[in-house]
Amino acid sequence: MATLSVRMPDSLHRQLKSLAQREGVSINQLINTAVAEKMSALLTVDYLETLAERGDRTAYESVLAEVSDQEPDPWDRWHE
DSSP: OOOOOOOOOHHHHHHHHHHHHHHTSOHHHHHHHHHHHHHHHHHHHHHHHHHHHTOOHHHHHHHHHTSOOOOOOGGGSOOO
């Protein structure tokens, strides 16, 4: 396991310490979780962009054209 030294403003450290106490975890665990969540979000964007690059608009429109033109069931309608 690697060790990382991080510099942060005192105000951020105080908030981090308070949140960790509130959640009942160590500061280290809270930071690890936060970093993992951020990495997951960024990697998901990368994954979706890669899929989008492989997309074929003509094929999409061809499949969409085969969908019947009918009203959705009442429980499946958009409600504002």
